[in-house]
Amino acid sequence: AQSVTQLGSHVSVSEGALVLLRCNYSSSVPPYLFWYVQYPNQGLQLLLKYTSAATLVKGINGFEAEFKKSETSFHLTKPSAHMSDAAEYFCAVTPNQAGTALIFGKGTTLSVSS
């Protein structure tokens, strides 16, 4: 069965600092992996996705993530945090077969201080 673990339910950084949000997955088949962001009272916005092509994936708003099969990880990074990055971030996996059922991690709330 597939699963996603996000380490750290809450991460705090200063504006301009590196953002690192951790995601580890478990999958018996090659996974497709996603990062979504959710702002208060809104739906989920896709930041980036890994679909078995390049292992380093660049997304919107300066975010990127690297797929590491040996570590079963897909951590999200951004070199310099902005106040507007404060939100909740979700990592998700879907097995490499037909169907659109996303399995989400519990989420990480990112706080950015000035």
Added chain:
Amino acid sequence: KAGVTQTPRYLIKTRGQQVTLSCSPISGHRSVSWYQQTPGQGLQFLFEYFSETQRNKGNFPGRFSGRQFSNSRSEMNVSTLELGDSALYLCASSIDRSRNYGYTFGSGTRLTVV
């Protein structure tokens, strides 16, 4: 290009009642999935519809049902509401059942059961 539209945005119902939520996908998208988001359980997959047929179902009781119309619009219904059904219900659409395209989420319907 219009996004995924969910109506209504907010809903208050009484325990024991039933409720119907609506989702209009992005034009040209034929796959619609539904998710329940609660503080305790996080984001959980409810079901997926494609070409008016349910293709995938999550682990929810039969009180939760849905359907999809020929124009790809989808509705989900919850009968005999329980307090625990209070949640944000999110709809996601995709071009088809391939995971290559990712999924676009609506802003959700917040259901409160009293």
